Amino acid sequence: MADEARSHTVLAGVDGSLAGRAALDWAAAEAQRRNLPLRVVHALSMPLVMSVYTGPTRFPPSDEITRQGRSVLEAEAAHVRENRPDLEVETVLALEDPAQALLRRSGPGDVVVIGSRGFGPVRAALAGAAGVRLAARASCPVVVVPDPGEGSATTDPKQVVVGVDGSEDSQRALDYALRHAARTEGSSVVVVNSWEAPTPFAPASLIASGWTPPEDFLDRQSEEVVAGVLAEVIDETTENVDLSVVRTRKEPVEALVEAGREADMIVVGSRGRGSVRGMFMGSVSQGVLHTATVPVVVLPRSSESED
Structure with missing residues (x-):
């Protein structure tokens, strides 16, 4: 080994x-x-x-x-x-x-x-x-x-922000963030889920007709998405990591970049759920790379989980 x-x-x-x-x-x-x-x-x-x-x-x-x-x-x-x-x-x-x-x-x-x-x-x-x-x-x-003139890049990242949307890519991103925190003393992880991310219960035809899911329904779905991803990823190595969750209706890039301003690192998957799946690289990942002022870790779909 x-x-x-x-x-x-x-x-x-x-x-x-x-x-x-x-x-x-x-x-x-x-x-x-x-x-x-x-x-x-x-x-x-x-x-x-x-x-x-x-x-x-x-x-x-x-x-x-x-x-x-x-x-x-x-x-x-x-x-x-x-x-x-x-x-x-x-x-x-x-x-x-x-x-x-x-x-x-x-x-x-x-x-x-x-x-x-x-x-x-x-x-x-x-x-x-x-x-x-x-x-x-x-x-x-x-x-x-980031360029030294554009942001901060501590070489010892303690607070890590990670975006999750229920996809396999976001599970790998969360796993990476948790394992980084587990081997870095004093680290914590902030899990961000945006209600605005495409979801399987809201088909494009319904969205196009002007229908929007009720607020409480979106809130429950967001809670279930986060709970499901955490249940899939957390194990005996990462169960004691200091963890907090931010669930928001803000656009995913805005939500991640905003949370990342107070953090040391942002972790994203290269693709997400819905229309971005067929793109060369997901729009959320590209948006975060464009605007984040802290180091961004991108986990491609083919990436293996890191210990």
Whole structure:
């Protein structure tokens, strides 16, 4: 079991920016919490060259580009080793773009950490490019750490907010949040359920006709959803975690981001219940990534539960 655990790793995408450094610090702390090695990845984003003879191949980097890349890696690795001398650190200089570089080097049981900047010129690029593509396609949790100028990112998250809607994805998100709290002294979990999330008792045809369920009915349904998810997830490892519940009619993204303002981390599934199920990535997850000012953990559908 110990050998299997040591085969996993925490990966941090870095680019020499302050956002990359914030992500690196968070990843290093997570690696130490989990007793896992840290893999620091810097992507050169070399373009693909199409050839009729060899097929697509990466354009080779110049010596100067390679030196610059290695310099970034050496500086970031030195920073980690200075602050966490007992942590096992390795570096990877990748030719691909950042998302592809991290996808190729991660798998179930790993954790990938990136900054909300450094993967594009503006924060909004995250939702349409590398960050969302990575979170939607990865087979492990992806943590997006806010830019130091936009929010807070303690490397020791104590209060964790998690959104639940009764779906299997939200069960995995709750399980992740509870297990994080169980192994982090002084931690607590806030479970958020929005009544505005699509529910199976309110078909689209009824909603379109203007019908809305009674308030007390929505309240009972919300209570049952939360109780059902907790019953499915809580076990002997997490039964003593400090837990509170927020049930609200606010729009799901607003509810999660509002609760997250007083927290250290938000956990969401990549997809939810209802119309978002068929999307490349759920609208709630994307909305939270757009607006949250604390680290956001996205658990893709293929993600395995973490101990």
